[in-house]
Amino acid sequence: MQLTFLGTGTSQGVPIIGCKCSVCQSADPRDQRLRTSVHIQSDGLSFVIDSGPDFRQQMLHEKIDALDAILFTHDHKDHTAGLDDVRAYNHLMQKPMQVYGEEYVLSTIKREFSYAFTEKKYPGVPEIELNTIDDRPFFIENLKIIPIRGVHFKLPVLGFRIGNLAYLTDMNQLPESERYKLKDLDVLIINALRIKTHVSHFNLEQALDIIKLSQPKQAYLTHISHKLGLYQDLIQQLPSKVLPAYDGLKITF
Numbered sequence: 001m002q003l004t005f006l007g008t009g010t011s012q013g014v015p016i017i018g019c020k021c022s023v024c025q026s027a028d029p030r031d032q033r034l035r036t037s038v039h040i041q042s043d044g045l046s047f048v049i050d051s052g053p054d055f056r057q058q059m060l061h062e063k064i065d066a067l068d069a070i071l072f073t074h075d076h077k078d079h080t081a082g083l084d085d086v087r088a089y090n091h092l093m094q095k096p097m098q099v100y101g102e103e104y105v106l107s108t109i110k111r112e113f114s115y116a117f118t119e120k121k122y123p124g125v126p127e128i129e130l131n132t133i134d135d136r137p138f139f140i141e142n143l144k145i146i147p148i149r150g151v152h153f154k155l156p157v158l159g160f161r162i163g164n165l166a167y168l169t170d171m172n173q174l175p176e177s178e179r180y181k182l183k184d185l186d187v188l189i190i191n192a193l194r195i196k197t198h199v200s201h202f203n204l205e206q207a208l209d210i211i212k213l214s215q216p217k218q219a220y221l222t223h224i225s226h227k228l229g230l231y232q233d234l235i236q237q238l239p240s241k242v243l244p245a246y247d248g249l250k251i252t253f
């Protein structure tokens with residue numbers, strides 16, 4: 001399986017419009033972050049986790065010309081706003097896009113993209129097939145996905161375990177009862193927003209604590225804000241086997 005980080009930035013992306021801080025002004029491409037999403041390729045299956053406002057640009061940049069499914073972690077706009085652009089894949093694949101999310105996520109999708117779900121559809125609207133998931137494992141074709149429950153301020157969100165990889169974004173709490181799902185990981189991808197604590201996201205220290213507990217072979221930080229510092233400084237402060245992710249980074253697992 002191959003995973004590509006399509007975006008590794010927090011909800012506003014990095015740089016933030018109008019911000020003059022050293023991270024937002026950095027010329028290092030690893031400091032320029034689109035909204036958080038990953039693409040996973042497994043045998044013949046191609047899917048993304050979340051489709052935020054940069055979805056179109058991310059798919060063009062990575063030249064992804066086949067996409068079978070989208071998994072949603074939660075319903076915030078920085079993870080869902082790009083859904084209209086599945087129209088390109090409806091045309092390429094000649095089928096509706098399979099979308100997976102919890103019940104509340106799918107009802108937000110139906111409300112925000114209501115034109116795609118009306119009885120009499122305007123020609124050319126996105127074709128979307130909704131698949132409700134909950135805490136229980138499910139399959140996309142032959143690939144088993146294990147949801148991991150997290151809490152994002154007060155919102156229940158999902159992370160996912162796929163084989164020996166786990167992906168946890170947009171959470172600031174991971175209940176004890178879910179931690180067994182992080183055993184024997186090759187790769188753990190986890191949200192680390194900034195240095196100071198935050199009401200709805202893990203900060204760096206909290207992310208490192210979870211990495212320490214679960215002992216993956218390799219960990220990557222994502223959903224990073226401009227307040228986590230410059231990439232070149234950050235990489236020197238982190239324990240070995242923990243790397244800040246950056247847009248375009250590819251890993252196999």
Ligand SMILES: [Zn+2]
Binds near residue numbers: 011076170
């Ligand atoms: Zn987010």
Ligand SMILES: [Zn+2]
Binds near residue numbers: 019023
């Ligand atoms: Zn900034």
Ligand SMILES: [Zn+2]
Binds near residue numbers: 074076152170
């Ligand atoms: Zn969020």
